[in-house]
Amino acid sequence: MKKVGTPEYDLSDKLKYHVSALSTAAKEMALPLNITTHYPRERKRQPACFRGYMLFDPERCISCFQCSFVCPANAIWMKDAPSGRYYPTVDYGKCIFCHFCIDSCPGGALRTTKIHDVAYKTMDEMFTSTEEMIEPPEIIREDEGVVDYVIDKEDLSLKRTKEIDELIVDVEPSQGVPMISVCVDRGSCLACKVCDKICESGAVSSVVEEATMTVKMGIDAEKCTGCGLCVKECSMQILRLVRK
Amino acid sequence: MIDISGLIGTIMNNPVNIPLLYVIYDLLLKIPVLGGIVAFLLDFTILGMPIVKYIIGFVLWKPFFTLIIIPGFATLGTMLLVLPWLERKLVGRMQWRVGPREIEPHTRGSIQLLADTLRFLFQEVIIHKDAHKHYFLQFPFLYFIPVLLPLLFINAGAAGHPLVPIQTDYALQIMIGLVSLMPVFIIGVAWAANNRFSFIGAVREAFMYFAYEIPFIIAVLAMIVLYGTSNTAEVISGVNQSTWLHWGVILNPLAALTFFIATAMATSRLPFDIPEADQEVAFGPFVEYTGIVFGLAYIMAYEKAYVLAAIMTMLFFGGGSGPVIPYLGELSYGIWFVVKTLIILLVLVNLRGVYPRYRIDQALGIGWSAMLTFALVALVWSIVIGVII
Amino acid sequence: MMKMAAETKVGEAEWEVKIPEKKLKDRLFFENLKAMVIDTQMCSRCLTCVSICPSKLIVNEEDIVDFPDYDKKCLDCGACVRVCPRYDYKPKSGLGDYIEFTAGQSKRFKGQDGAMATEFIFSAIDMGLIDRGLFVDRDEQWRTSVFHVRGQEQLEKLPLGGTKYVFADVLPELKKAVMFSKVGVGVVGTPCMVSGVRKLQEEFPVFKEKVKLVVGLFCTENFHYNEVSKYLIEKGVDYSKLIKTDIMKGKFVATMTDDEVKFKVSQLSSILPSGCNVCTDFTAVESDVSVGSVGSVAGFSTTVVRTEVAKEIWDYIKKMGNAEVGEGKVEELDFLINHKKEREKNIKQ
Numbered sequence: 009m010k011k012v013g014t015p016e017y018d019l020s021d022k023l024k025y026h027v028s029a030l031s032t033a034a035k036e037m038a039l040p041l042n043i044t045t046h047y048p049r050e051r052k053r054q055p056a057c058f059r060g061y062m063l064f065d066p067e068r069c070i071s072c073f074q075c076s077f078v079c080p081a082n083a084i085w086m087k088d089a090p091s092g093r094y095y096p097t098v099d100y101g102k103c104i105f106c107h108f109c110i111d112s113c114p115g116g117a118l119r120t121t122k123i124h125d126v127a128y129k130t131m132d133e134m135f136t137s138t139e140e141m142i143e144p145p146e147i148i149r150e151d152e153g154v155v156d157y158v159i160d161k162e163d164l165s166l167k168r169t170k171e172i173d174e175l176i177v178d179v180e181p182s183q184g185v186p187m188i189s190v191c192v193d194r195g196s197c198l199a200c201k202v203c204d205k206i207c208e209s210g211a212v213s214s215v216v217e218e219a220t221m222t223v224k225m226g227i228d229a230e231k232c233t234g235c236g237l238c239v240k241e242c243s244m245q246i247l248r249l250v251r252k
Numbered sequence: 253m254i255d256i257s258g259l260i261g262t263i264m265n266n267p268v269n270i271p272l273l274y275v276i277y278d279l280l281l282k283i284p285v286l287g288g289i290v291a292f293l294l295d296f297t298i299l300g301m302p303i304v305k306y307i308i309g310f311v312l313w314k315p316f317f318t319l320i321i322i323p324g325f326a327t328l329g330t331m332l333l334v335l336p337w338l339e340r341k342l343v344g345r346m347q348w349r350v351g352p353r354e355i356e357p358h359t360r361g362s363i364q365l366l367a368d369t370l371r372f373l374f375q376e377v378i379i380h381k382d383a384h385k386h387y388f389l390q391f392p393f394l395y396f397i398p399v400l401l402p403l404l405f406i407n408a409g410a411a412g413h414p415l416v417p418i419q420t421d422y423a424l425q426i427m428i429g430l431v432s433l434m435p436v437f438i439i440g441v442a443w444a445a446n447n448r449f450s451f452i453g454a455v456r457e458a459f460m461y462f463a464y465e466i467p468f469i470i471a472v473l474a475m476i477v478l479y480g481t482s483n484t485a486e487v488i489s490g491v492n493q494s495t496w497l498h499w500g501v502i503l504n505p506l507a508a509l510t511f512f513i514a515t516a517m518a519t520s521r522l523p524f525d526i527p528e529a530d531q532e533v534a535f536g537p538f539v540e541y542t543g544i545v546f547g548l549a550y551i552m553a554y555e556k557a558y559v560l561a562a563i564m565t566m567l568f569f570g571g572g573s574g575p576v577i578p579y580l581g582e583l584s585y586g587i588w589f590v591v592k593t594l595i596i597l598l599v600l601v602n603l604r605g606v607y608p609r610y611r612i613d614q615a616l617g618i619g620w621s622a623m624l625t626f627a628l629v630a631l632v633w634s635i636v637i638g639v640i641i
Numbered sequence: 642m643m644k645m646a647a648e649t650k651v652g653e654a655e656w657e658v659k660i661p662e663k664k665l666k667d668r669l670f671f672e673n674l675k676a677m678v679i680d681t682q683m684c685s686r687c688l689t690c691v692s693i694c695p696s697k698l699i700v701n702e703e704d705i706v707d708f709p710d711y712d713k714k715c716l717d718c719g720a721c722v723r724v725c726p727r728y729d730y731k732p733k734s735g736l737g738d739y740i741e742f743t744a745g746q747s748k749r750f751k752g753q754d755g756a757m758a759t760e761f762i763f764s765a766i767d768m769g770l771i772d773r774g775l776f777v778d779r780d781e782q783w784r785t786s787v788f789h790v791r792g793q794e795q796l797e798k799l800p801l802g803g804t805k806y807v808f809a810d811v812l813p814e815l816k817k818a819v820m821f822s823k824v825g826v827g828v829v830g831t832p833c834m835v836s837g838v839r840k841l842q843e844e845f846p847v848f849k850e851k852v853k854l855v856v857g858l859f860c861t862e863n864f865h866y867n868e869v870s871k872y873l874i875e876k877g878v879d880y881s882k883l884i885k886t887d888i889m890k891g892k893f894v895a896t897m898t899d900d901e902v903k904f905k906v907s908q909l910s911s912i913l914p915s916g917c918n919v920c921t922d923f924t925a926v927e928s929d930v931s932v933g934s935v936g937s938v939a940g941f942s943t944t945v946v947r948t949e950v951a952k953e954i955w956d957y958i959k960k961m962g963n964a965e966v967g968e969g970k971v972e973e974l975d976f977l978i979n980h981k982k983e984r985e986k987n988i989k990q
Contacts, residue, residue: 033346033606040345046353194656195846200695200718221662226655243695244847245820 043157043166050153050168054122056177059107061123062098063176064141068117069095070208072235075109075118084109087138098141100126101134114233115208122175123147144176186252187234189227193246199223203238203247212238260306267312268415269581315417322415322586323408323562323593325400331558331597332551337362339601346605369547377543380446387444388540392548395437399555402427406562407484408589410573413582414485415589424482427563428472431518434556435461438527441549442537453536457527459612460517463619468514470627471507475500475567478634488571500568503637507630508568510623515564515600517615519557522604526612561596565589569596660719670719671698671711674728679706681989682915683727686863687830689837690721692812693845704808704865723844726836727916733836734982736974737926741946741955744937744967749793753804753887754934755942757964758856761930761951762827763793764958765854770950771825773818774854777809782880784866785809789818804858806886807866812837819851827854831863832922839927854950857925859933859943861888861977862917864909872912878902889934919988923981924974930955936974941967943974 017025045052054060071094076084083102086094096109096118110118126145128134149172156167189211191197201223204214211231215224227238229252239247281287293304310316318324337352341361344351352361379385405423409415420426435457442454476482478500501508517524528536538549565571569592572585580587610618665673678684684706691698691706696714698721701707708715722728746755749763762774773789780786785807811830815838818826828838835857842849870880873895882897888906895902925931930951936943946955958964 029606033602036346036348037342037602041348042345042350043348044350046350188654191653191656193847194653194658196848197656197658198693198695198718198720198845199658199660200716200720202695202716216660221660223658223660224655225658229654244845246847 041164043164045155045166048150050155051151051173053154053156053173054124056122056179058120058122058124059105060121060175061126061145062107062110062118062141063121063144064096064138065117065119066095066138066142068115069093069113070115070117070235070237071095072114072208072237073240074112074114074236077236078108078112080104080106080108089138095138096141097135097137099135100128101131114235120179122173122177187236187249188229188232188252189234189236189238189247190250191225191227191246192248193244196244196246197225198244199225200243201225202241202243203227206237206241208235208237209233263313264306264309266314267309268314268317268583270312270583271581272579272583273312275579314415318406318408318415318586319403319417322583323406323589324403324417327590327593328403328555328558331594332554333365334594335554335557335597335601337365338598339604340364342598342602343605346602372544372547375543375546377545378540380540382446383540384444384446387440389545391437391441391444392541392545392552395434395441395548395552396555398430398433398437399552399559402430402559402563405484406559407488407566408572409485409582409585410488410571410588413585414488415572415582415586416484419483419485421481421483423484424472424476424487427559428469431556431560431563432465432469434518438537438552445537445540447540449534449539450537453527453539456612457520457537459616460520460524460526463616464514464517464623467510467619467623467627468518470624470631471510471514472563472567474504474507474627474631474634477631478504478638480638484566487566488573499570503641504568504630504634506626506633508564510626510630511564511568512600513618513623515557515560516603517619518560519553519600521553521557521600523607523610524615525604525609526615529609557597557600558593561593561600562589564596565592661722663719663722669711669715669717670722671708671715674721674725675708675711678725678727683730683919683988685727685833685916685920686808686914687726687833687837688810688812689724689726689834689841691810692814692816693720693724693841695720700810704867720844724837724840726833726840727919730919730988732919732921732985732988733832733926734921734923734985735926735978736924736945736971737931737947739931739945739947740949740952742943742969742971743946743955744941744943744969745958745964746941746967747964749963752942753885755937755940755964755967757942757944758829758858758932760958760964761854761856761932761954762790762829764954764961764963765827766790766792767961768954768957769824770954771822771827771853773822774827775811775814775818775829777805777811777829779805783807783870783883787811787814789814789821803885804887806864806888807869808863815852819848822851825853826851827856828852829856829858830925831858831860832925832927833916833920835925835928836922854930854954855928857928857931859924859931859935859974859977860920861923861981862913862920864912865914868912869909872909873902876902876904887934919984921981921985923978935977936969936971937967941965943969945969 066089071086073086073094075096076086081102081104083099083104084096085099087097088094107120110120121144123144126147151172153168153170154173156169158165158167189203199214201214204212204225209231211228211233213224213226213228217224234249234252236249239249277290280290295302296304320326341351352364355361355364355367377389379388404417405420405427407414407416416423438457439454442450442457475487479487481487515521520526520528528538538546541549572587572589572592574584574588574591577584577587663670663673664677668676674690686700686704686706688700688706691700694708695718696708696716698706698708701709744755745757745760747757747760750756750759752759759776762771762776765771766774773791775787776790778786778788783805785805787809811828811834815826815828828834830838835855838848838852838855842852874880876895878895879897879900882899883895884898885894885896887894887896891906892903893906893909924933924945926947929948931945931947932942934942944955946952959966
């Protein structure tokens with residue numbers, strides 16, 4: 009075990025450090041390096057994968073409930089739509105913008121934007137319904153310029169350009185952790201074929217062979233998106249999601 | 253029966269000499285309409301006494317002028333307005349950020365303090381039911397006593413032209429005594445608030461008081477021994493700090509260093525803001541104050557800093573001495589005094605951007621080891637120098 | 642119930658399931674079940690099929706197993722046919738194999754006689770063999786409901802224990818318990834339910850793994866709630882005052898707080914369910930341990946310890962002193978065993 013104590017300086021070192029500290033302070037007072045972004049007159053340029061407000065595309069949603077299950081803050085509630093499907097609604101009062109839901113969506117229905125400053129007047133407004141999530145929210149753009157932080161080895165400096173940052177970007181949906189579904193207890197399978205019916209990507213197959221009185225079940229790992237619908241619906245609960 | 257004419261005579265015979273005023277007066281008389289009004293006002297008499305002339309003479313009467321304008325209340329007030337703003341801006345620059353800005357970007361945020369004062373005026377003063385109501389409200393006001401009294405003795409002048417309200421041989425001792433009285437009021441403030449954080453802050457304030465008081469007194473004693481007088485008028489007289497080579501800081505730098513560090517400790521400035529550390533005791537003794545009383549508590553430290561910086565200027569930096577500005581006469585000494593005090597205050601206040609906070613035991617340690625040593629060496633040194641020079 | 646977390650268990654991506662032969666080809670499996678078991682009046686209402694069905698077979702208002710819309714909703718998986726004890730009916734009868742024939746009176750619990758069924762389940766929980774047991778509860782009108790017990794403190798508030806002589810939906814609850822449980826489940830049931838559980842264990846390994854203790858009850862017959870409550874009310878029983886129902890020495894005794902109603906059991910033959918009419922198993926020969934009132938003195942329950950698991954629990958009970966050990970007389974069961982064996986002739990082939 010190493011004993012760690014304060015480093016020992018002798019008097020000349022101490023004086024040197026005092027002088028250097030005070031002189032740095034004086035220099036900064038005279039010629040400061042300023043790294044403040046004067047929001048809202050200018051915005052910092054965020055990278056494309058910035059974790060901001062989320063937009064939703066109902067066409068791609070398969071109602072697998074993965075976003076709702078994975079949300080660490082319990083901010084996503086699934087509400088039923090007339091078509092029988094369930095779509096997510098996000099409570100931004102609870103959302104911590106971790107974007108686990110976007111990572112875990114197998115169909116890429118949720119996507120991110122660079123919008124980070126949406127204002128609400130009441131707490132109830134923060135519970136965003138599905139219809140509101142399809143279009144970008146209304147924000148007032150006061151900014152005239154964009155700030156980039158340029159880091160060159162150890163120097164930090166700002167670069168200001170007069171352009172307006174586009175906030176809705178097209179980003180590749182992330183892969184997340186690729187998972188596939190597997191059966192962990194073959195003997196208990198009922199051959200009810202519910203997994204086959206519910207699978208959206210056609211990965212589960214069931215073939216009834218009259219001749220041998222058997223049902224051949226199979227899960228194609230290539231097609232499986234890891235959405236977990238079959239795991240949820242299996243009546244004997246013998247399917248599990250494992251890493252690919 | 254009061255001898256009115258005698259009184260008026262003493263007043264009118266002891267003005268602060270500012271030649272600029274005469275120049276302005278001449279200029280004003282030449283402007284047609286305004287000149288007529290000014291001339292009329294100056295000759296305006298009631299019962300055979302030219303009132304306006306007496307009023308102007310009263311304002312320029314030396315004790316009144318030095319007490320109210322320079323280096324008294326007006327300067328103090330201006331410092332209180334200017335200093336926090338300068339502090340915030342400069343410390344912000346040191347920390348790579350902008351200080352207050354959004355109040356009005358064109359003025360660079362200098363009216364931030366006006367906005368803060370308005371906020372304090374309109375905020376409700378909450379006195380919680382456990383606080384001792386009367387002391388809670390009165391102590392911040394009573395604090396003005398030990399802060400404003402030393403203003404009577406501060407000399408803003410230079411050799412031969414003392415700008416001081418009262419000249420007495422015990423000036424420095426009275427000022428030290430009053431400065432020593434100030435922490436008692438802070439402890440009183442904390443006690444009246446009846447809150448555990450205030451209590452911790454008060455105890456820490458008491459510890460700090462214990463740490464810096466002795467070296468502070470010995471450093472001032474060293475300077476008194478060196479100058480041979482504790483009369484503030486004579487401290488900056490032709491004998492003592494005549495030329496800049498004879499400034500106190502050159503003659504006795506150790507005493508200056510000790511005094512400066514003691515000032516930092518006394519006014520709770522980083523690195524010694526132990527009683528009010530935000531992250532530890534949530535602003536210490538003043539935690540229960542809101543509204544205008546909070547404003548008063550907030551500027552208590554700045555007032556004390558001004559008084560101590562003024563004493564430092566007087567003792568170590570030659571008071572108001574400096575190149576004479578033409579036409580300003582004796583006002584130039586005042587202006588130099590203010591400039592020097594401001595510079596010292598700026599250095600004091602901007603230390604918070606440079607140094608981290610000391611722990612209470614470390615502060616007590618250096619108070620009783622390093623600073624006491626320096627002060628005693630300074631005392632011996634000044635005795636030696638006093639013999640030589 | 643959503644087991645979504647990734648586990649390090651490696652599973653299979655392909656497997657085969659053997660489905661049973663259909664007696665009626667070209668028909669759905671439920672139609673087979675209906676034709677062979679339900680319409681032939683052989684259904685014992687053990688509800689094994691209901692517990693396993695993925696599309697929710699249910700019990701309808703007349704307390705008969707049914708599947709409305711089966712032509713649209715039946716998935717034709719064959720699970721119901723695989724687990725039904727009456728589908729390829731091989732009737733069990735007699736006393737069965739046993740390790741020890743004894744009697745006991747629980748010191749911890751109060752039940753119909755000696756509360757030994759309750760004692761076995763709770764001792765198994767104490768031993769760590771199972772983490773939950775299934776018990777039949779009743780409301781003020783003596784309608785039954787089933788719930789899971791995990792510890793002794795749950796018994797203090799409820800009037801558990803005590804035979805209700807009414808059908809209860811134990812096996813669907815058993816499937817839920819098996820899905821939830823991590824250690825094991827214990828169940829108490831009539832002989833038809835015990836046969837159903839054994840068939841489940843034979844066909845589906847998850848039940849073999851998870852259902853660790855099966856306690857069988859001595860049973861001559863059970864009744865549908867609507868029919869028996871009507872009969873008893875006509876006989877003068879006030880359900881709000883009813884404390885205990887018992888069948889002793891051929892007489893049905895309903896004990897109320899201030900009164901008692903007694904009549905011969907044979908009078909109930911008009912409401913005897915048809916499924917019980919073809920049942921030949923009196924002592925639940927397939928269980929781990931059988932418990933009943935016949936064969937021991939009043940206040941004691943006859944305990945027939947059949948398997949190693951039950952022996953372990955019985956030894957534990959004796960070691961902890963949780964029950965008074967009594968004497969069981971094998972001869973006293975003979976009459977009822979033969980009485981039920983005669984029902985074999987009611988089975989239509």
